[in-house]
Amino acid sequence: MDYAVELKRITKRFGSFTANESVDLAVRPGEIHAVVGENGAGKTTLMNVLFGLLQPDEGEILIDGKPTVLPGPTAAIAAGIGMVHQHFKLVPSLTVAENVFLGMEITKGGLIDHRAQRARTAELSRTFGLKVDPGERVGLLSVGIEQRIEILKVLARGARIIILDEPTAVLTPQESRELFETLRGFVAKGMTVIFISHHLEEVMEVSDTVTVLRLGKKIATRPTADLTKAELVQMMVGRAVSFDRRPREKSAGAPVLAVERLWARDERGLPAVRDVSFEVRAGEVVGIAGVAGNGQTELAEVLAGLRPESHGRFRLGDVDLTGRSPAAIRAAGLAHVPGDRMVRGVDRHASVAANILMTRQDRAPWSRRGLIDWSYVRHRAEELIGRFDIRTQGPDAPVKSLSGGNIQKVVVAREFSGDARFLLVDQPTRGVDIGAQEAIHDEIMRQRAEGRAILLISVQLDELIALADRILVMFNGRIMGALDAEGVSEDALGLLMAGIAPEAVSREAAA
Structure with missing residues (x-):
């Protein structure tokens, strides 16, 4: 039997940094395959290679057993691959249907046929159990509904292999359960799901197979039913991790x-x-x-x-x-770690050091006589990169080059170090x-x-x-x-x- 997706010896480098090193990944048709690992393990990079957003330096991609070159997302979509990113890419001022068909509008007489787009969105919604109102403005909707729209976008483009990057990171427990039912419905229709997650309870509950990455290398691929959560954690981080209630002294402060x-x-x-x-x-x-x-x-x-x-x-x-x-x-x-790191937490185009500086630029020793002391800023950024284990190429690396979890660590490092x-x-x-x-x-x-x-x-x-x-x-x-x-x-x-x-x-x- 041919695999739906097979990545062979994929290597991807960014300068001197190797994000993926000779990684193999084989995904069967009709299965939910989880890819797990710490932040910076190379999970999103590997999925971006599969979706054509990045080109591998070495290795090959096979779709349905056939060698396939994916020079960009358009080629990946044509090959039946769709990707729902961790940070959604919707236009708030447009309706649900307008977002679903953005870039591939249904037209009639040279004009967008809004009625046809709404009807097609409603049909997809019914077929795949993703309840939405096609005429609702996206800016008024919950995050859970926004994710359904992102999934409908890839389905409207004919995806049969769906990649989900941290699909439950912004969902409530109820919304997560609804998503799992949707994913099970996909594989029942013969589709293939690959998802990245840090929530191991979800991995154990919904996936058929798990691949573990650590520091850019594949550690193992195992049937989920053969693993315990403790074994999965051990493979991911190389040690045991406890999330029991933390001991503490009683507080009697003012x-x-x-x-x-x-x-x-x-x-x-x-x-x-x-x-x-x-x-x-x-x-x-x-x-x-x-x-x-x-x-x-x-x-x-x-x-x-x-x-x-x-x-x-x-x-x-x-x-x-x-x-x-x-x-x-x-x-x-007050120090504030906001709920949405990309909207309120960071300037994704600025460097790690510049983001560490934010809220402090008018205070010594960060600045003197109105001039920022960049030598000090970089020195402190390097200290915090080490203290909070931020996986980056250095203080001058742009935040947008970091994984989502490492961006979160930049925010936490800034707010907790004052x-x-x-x-x-x-x-x-x-x-x-x-x-x-x-x-x-x-x-x-x-x-x-x-x-x-x-x-x-x-x-x-x-x-x-x-x-x-x-x-x-x-x-x-x-x-x-x-x-x-x-x-x-x-x-x-x-x-x-x-x-x-x-x-x-x-x-x-x-x-």
Whole structure:
């Protein structure tokens, strides 16, 4: 039997750096094949070679057993390959159907036939179980719906081999489960799925076969059913990794952040944060749990000065920051790891060093008499590259040349290396590998031990349980309840996330 995809001895170099070294990958038709490894292991590079975005320096590609040259994405699409990237490539001002057919519009009489595009999008949606409204503007939709649109784009172009790069990095658990059902439906139709993921529970649940890469080399390809999660981690990072609840001293610090009856509106002018009050004390990690879209993003934006509050107040220590600018809030002692690193976290065209400098360019020793001390900036960047294990060619490398997880580490390195007394940390391990997750968790606990107050927003309940002292659960913009993270169950949190009253959760926790 011919493989749907076969990569033989693929080598890809960037200057003196070898991203892939003689890598073999064989994927059967009608299977879900996971490719896993740490950030910088060469996973995305290998998939970019398969999709024609990069040309291999050595090796060959076979599609359905036939040697195939893919000089660009157009050739890959013609060969039946589609790729859904980690960072979506949609136009927010266009409709779902317009995005699906962007660049291959259906025309009639020389004009775009919008009715035909909507009808074809609806047909694809029904056929593959990807529910969308073809006429809806993309800018108004959730991230989960945006991913469905990206998948519909590749299906509209005739893809039968679909590559998904970190497909669940921005999805809620419910959206992830819906995606898995979609993928199973694909392979039931004889299609082939290759996906990159850092979430090993998902790999174990949905994949048929796993290929592990480490430092650009293939370590192994094994049937998923023959592996345990611990064995997979060992192959990925070369050592055991623990994600048990972290030990900590009890915190009794003074309140650092105080939020009082806060309200805020979303882009449509509707209430997104509703009468929220809480405190975060020095040396304490307070977690925020909730299904995405229940006000967590808007709350973080208000606290960072990126969205106006409509009512209520918040302060750091004795400093009232209500209505203040992002710069004023940072000057009062806030550091912010945003939920979307590409939109708010980095300038992807600037260097690693320049991104480390951001928010500090007007302060000594980063600048003197209005002039940036680039020698010092590069020196500090090199220190942080080592401390946070950022896989890059150096401080002058552009951020856009890094993998998604390493971009996240640049953001975390910048925000955790200052002197802020309050850390607003939103989805800190989104899209990062197992080893990096452990390192970021260690850093969060180190910051806690040094007395900083930390508000941790995460869609990963196991992350909140491992790190938080208390967990607040948001539903429909309100705090449904606050639970001690010691001994709390995911089921108890899930009830609150579904909007079930705290009394029911107390009974569930006691049962």
